[in-house]
Amino acid sequence: MTMQRRDFLRNGSAAALAATALQGAKAAARPRLRLGLIGTGLRGQNHLELLLHRDDVDLVALCDIEPEMLKAALAQVDKAGKPRPQVFGENGDAQAWRRLLELKGLDGVVIATPWEWHAPMSIAAMQAKVAVGCEVVAGITLQDHWDVLRTQLGTGTPYMLLENVCYRRDVLAVLQMVRAGLFGELVHLQGGYQHDLRAVKFNGGDPARPYGGGAEFGAKGWSEARWRTEHSVRRNGDLYPSHGIGPCAMLVNIHRGNRFTRINSFASKARGLHEYVEAQGGRQHPNAAVKFSLGDVVTTTLACENGETILLQHDTSLPRPYSLGFRVQGSKGLWMDVNHSVHVEGVSPPHQWEPFEKYGQKFDHPLWKKYAAAAEGAGHGGMDFFVIHAFVEALKADAPMPIDIYDAVAWSAITPLSEQSIAEGNQTLPFPDFTDGQWKTRKPIFAFDDRY
Template sequence: MQRREFILASAAVAATTLLPQTPAWARERKVRLGMIGTGMRGQVLLKELLRRDDVEVVALCDIEPIMLKRGMDMAAKAGKSAPKAYGQDGDVHAYRRLLSQRGLDGVIIATPWEWHAPMAIEAMQAKVAVGCEVVAGITLQDHWDVLNTQLRTGTPYMLLENVCYRRDVMAALQMVRAGLFGELVHLQGGYQHDLRAVKFNSGDSAQPYGSGVEFGAKGWSEARWRTEHSVERNGELYPSHGIGPCAMYTGINRGNRFTHINSFASKARGLHEYTVAKSGGTSHPSTQVKFRLGDIVTTTLACENGETILLQHDTSLPRPYSLGFRVQGTHGLWMDLNQSIHIEGRSPPHKWEPFQGYQDEFDHPLWKKYEKDAAGAGHGGMDYFVIHAFVEAVKAEAPMPIDIFDAVTWSALTPLSEQSIAEGFKTLEFPDFTKGLWQSRKPIFAFDAKY
C-alpha cells in the first residue's frame, strides 16, 4: 500500500472508531420541535423538518402574519398536523409562550440576529434544546451570557452553520486528516456575497430582493433588519461561513485555539452607489444614509499551533458569490475560487489540477450515505445535513456536532473585529471561551458525527 493510501485508511479507521452513534433506542424516536422565525430563512429550514418522519413540528412563531401563514401552509401542504401558532398578535415576546408549550424537545431559532442570544438563553433556561441560526450574539457579553447559560443549564445548543457540511469543504477535511496537505500553515475563508439586492427592496412581500431602495421599517424581510447593521456597525459581521470550516481543519477548541485577532476595514462606497443608481438620483432618503460598514473587511487570526487564518467580509460591491476558501500546508494547497488543487509530488510541477477528481476520491462518508436524502435541500444539500445533525443529536441525547464552544468562538469574531477597527486596527488577544479545556477536548464535531 502506498504511504498516502495507508495514511488515509488509518485516518478513516481512527475516525470511525471515535464517532458517536445513534443508539438503537433513539433511532425510531420522534422529536417534537418548534420554530421561532418563519421568514425566508426559517422556511428553508422548516422544509427540511417537514420532510422528516422523525420530527413533529408542533409550534411556529413569527410576529409577521404573512410569514407565519406561509409556515402554517407549508405544514398543511406536507400533510402534517397543524402546529400551534404564536405571534399573530404582534407580541415580540410571543416566543416565550412557545417555549412554555409542554413536551417541546427542541427549537430552531431563525430570527434577526439581535434576537438570537436572548431567545437561546430563555430556551436553554426552559430546558429546550437550541438549534440557532448564525450568529450567536451581537456583543461580546452576549457570547459570554449564552455560553454561561448553556454550561449552567446543560441544555444542548448547536449553531446551525451549514457551510461546514458543504461537499467540497468536507472532502478537503478528509484530505487534511489524510495528511495530503502536510502540516497546515495558512487558511483563508470569508463571506464574499453581493447582498445589495438583499439589503434593499420596495417593501413588497412578493418582491423581497432588489425591487427598490427601502430598508428598516419600510423594507421587507432582511431589508427590514439586516441593513441597519451596515449603517451602525463596522466589522466582520458574518464570520461563521468562513471560519467554521477553517476552525475545524485546524482543530480550534480541540487541541488548538485562536490567540490573537485584528481587523481592517476599507472605505464604504458600495451601498451608497447602489441606492443612487437604483433610485435614479439622490432624492431618496436612502441615498443620504452614511453607512459605517466598510465594503471590504479583512480579519486575521493567529492560532496557538502557529497557523494563520485570513477572513474577508465583502457584501456591498458587485461580485460573484464565493467563500474564498484556501487550505495551505507544507505539501500543497486547495483553493475553492478556481476549484483547483496542487499537491507536491502528485500534481505536475507548478501546475494546478482540477479539484473534482480529488473530491471524488476523498468524498466524505456522510455525503456518500445521505446524498439522495439531501437532493433538493437548500444550499446544495447543506441544509439537509445541518438539520439532520441537530435532529439526530436531540434524538440520541448526544453532544451537538457544532457545540456551544464552537458557536461562541466563531461568532465572537464579530464584536472583536468591531473593537479592533474602532481602536485603530489594533491587535487584540482572543478570549479563551473554553478556559483551558481546548487542550484536552476530543475532536468530535460536525465532520465526525455519523449523523
C-alpha cells in the same frame, strides 16, 4: 472577561454541570422529537421544509409576528399533510416566543429570527431546558456571547449553531484530505463571506419581491431589508464570519487541541451601499443621505495556538460573484475553491494546478455518500439538509452537538472583536479562551463518521 469566566467555573455545582456539558448527556436515545420553530421568514421556511420531510420530528409550534410569513409557513405544513402546529405571534406580540417555550414536552427549538434576537431567545430556551438549534450569529456584543456560553454550561441544555457551510461537499472532502495528510501540516487558511448583498439589504417593500427592486430598508423595506441593513448603517466589522471561519476552525481543530489566540481587523472605505441607493432610488431619495459605517471589504486575521494563521474577508457591498474564498495551505500542498483546484507536491505537475474533481470524488465524505440523495433539492446545494439532520440526530441520541457551544461563541465573537479592533485603530487583540483551557484536552468529534 477571562477572570469572570474563571470565577464562574470556581462554583462547584457549575463546574460539575460544565463537565457534563463537555462529556455529552448519557440519557437514552429518543426515537422522535417535538420541535418548535421561532421565525418563519424565508430562512425559517427553508428549515421548516426540511423538518416537515422528517418522520422522526413532530413540529408542534410556530412563532412569528409577520402574518404573511406565518400564512406561508402554515401553507407548507398543509402541503406536507402534517397536523397544524400551535401558532404564536399572530397578534403581533413580539414576546410571543416566550409562551412557545412554555409548551410541555418541547424537546427543541430552531431559531431563525433577526440576529439581535438570537442571544435572548437561546438563553430563555436553554433556561427552559429546550434544546437550541440557532441560526448563525450567536449574539451581538461580546457580553452576549459570554451570557449564551454561561447559560449553556449552567443548564447543560444542548445548543448547536446551524452553520451549514461546514457540511458543503467540497469542504468535507477537503477535511478528509487533511485528515489523510495530503497537504502535510496546515500552515495558513482563508475563507470569508464574499457575496453581493445589495439587493438583499434594499428592496421596494413588496412582499412579492424580497430581493431588489428599490432603495428601501427598515420600516419601509421587506424581509431582511427590514432589519439586516441597519447593521451596515451603525456597525463596522466582520458582520457574518461563521461561513468562512467554521470550516477553517474545523480543519485546524479549534477547541480540540488548538485555539484562536489573537485577532485584528481592517476595514476599507464605505462606498457600495451608498452608490446602490443612488442607482435604485436616485440622488434625492432619503436613503441617499444615510451614512453607512460598514466598510465595503473587511479583512480579519486570526492567529492560532499551533501556529496557523487564518484570513477572513467580509465583502457584501460591491458587485461581485458569490465566493467564500477558501484556501487550505499546508507544507505539502493546497486547495483553493475559487479556481476549484488542488496542488500536491510530488503528485501534481510542478507549479501547476490540478482540477479538484478527481480529489473530491476520491475523498468524498461518508456523510455525502450516505445522504446525497436525501439532500438533493435542499437549500444551498444540499448543505441545509445536513445541518438540520445533524441537530436532530445528535439531539435524538443525546450526543454532543457537532457544532457546539464553544464553536458557536468563538466563531460568532469574531464580529464584536473585529468591530473593537477597527474602532481602536486596527489593534491586535487577545482572543478570549471561552473553554478556559479545556481546548487542550478536548478531542475532535466533527463528522468523523456518517451519523452527523
